[in-house]
Amino acid sequence: GPAGADNVSAPAQGGGSAVIDMENMDDTSGSSFEDMGEMHQRMKEEEEEEAEGEAGAGEEEDGEFLGMKGLRGQLGRQVADQMWQVGKRQASRAFSLYANIDILRPYFDVEPVQVRARLLESMIPVKMINFPQKIAGELYGPLMLVFTLVAILLHGMKTSDTIIREGTLMGTAIGTCFGYWLGVSSFMYFLAYLCNAQITMVQMLSLLGYGLFGHCITLFVTYNIHFHSLFYICWLVVGGLSTLRMVAVLVSRTVGHTQRLILCGTLAALHMLFLLYLHFAYHKVVEGILDTLEGPNMPPFQRVARDIPVVSNAVLNTTAKAIALTL
């Protein structure tokens, strides 16, 4: 501390040798940041004093002081180094606290075999609904499925010559898929909280994410093979199976008839309607069907520069007509 600093400066004033009396040097000097700061400040003041004193002194004194100045320079560098170390330590601690992706690491701890097994399981409805079914809280599979859905959607949008007015093709696809996954998961988690279901947010995300596997299959098949009846069959069978599985798992974790009904109904409706929306909003409608259904009073189908809501309405009307005709 101050005593040590005084001893450092004292021998410089006498004799031609720079002897530093290390005995009284404080042991804690250099180890504590505040002490170093103080010493640094003191050394700066001494340097200023020396600078004023040296202006009058001759060259021989420079030789005498070289040792002292050199040592002070060394100490100065050490102080600077110390300050850098402390600053770096604090910054890296803050960074590792906030930008730590290791929080997500346990959710990505899967093997390829497990992912494949879970994908297949997501299409098989469970039978035991009186015993809470296990849900793996894993995020790798759902994330990859959402990205796959984005890719399939892009393919479908491009082949149907969809022209998006506000926004871009890619942005719409990503927004739709991620919005569905995150939004509906949050909404279902909220409902589950209201209905006292035993499910955590990660499990809900995982469940819904794996439920998108059915959507991926259906859309992949029907974007390439344009048969309306094929789509309805796929919608019912594939979509239905994955919805049944999700619903069964959720039901097994809920008590009470009303709560079960609310949860199942909401999830089933949202899941099936999403598949319907994805198919019709972003898919080329086979023009032959339209021509046969529409009478002369309907305007000709606009293929250039159309907005999505207009397409959906027109398509929904024609679909309703098609269903009515087939029944």
Next chain:
Amino acid sequence: FPGLADVSISQDIPVEGEITVPVGSQSPDEDYSTLDEPVKDTIMRDLKAVGKKFVHVMYPRKSSALLRDWDLWGPLVLCVSLALMLQGGSADSKDDGGPQFAEVFVIIWFGAVVITLNSKLLGGTISFFQSLCVLGYCVMPLTVAMLVCRLVLLAGAGTVSFIIRLIVVGAMFGWSTLASTAFLADSQPPNRKALVVYPIFLFYFVISWMILTFTPQ
């Protein structure tokens, strides 16, 4: 310290000498300063490094040179050229039929970031920028495919040209995926390679899809 208990210095032996500290003879940083060399040297050195990495991508061998000294010049150049070549592909000039410049940029960089995070979360040993570097450089075959597609489309836009474009883009897509897998899969635990390869496959698939569906005005 028990061994030093009997050490004593008598009062009248002066401990003296000179303490001369070499001031400024050793600079703390060991790298030589590249500030004084002519600009041509700096540019040529960087260009050579970028060129060497391009050669590594063309002939994917398991070498660590690409990983060790990463740089993002190559990916930037490739990204910008790909985005520029994908311009002007809309049916109407008013509506956004084709991908915009910013869109391509965002897709490539956002996709690369997601793949990097994914591989890190799965237990990979590669660093963030090294992975970005590899993924960016492996976009090169697809840029070449884009160039070829544009040239083919100058000749005409029929079924034959579509088949040619499909073959070219498909081949380049396979090359990109294989090249990046050769570099990145080594840094993963052996039984999880498939988990890392799939997002890379999807990423280059989306870029290939953008290239294949490009139709000029």
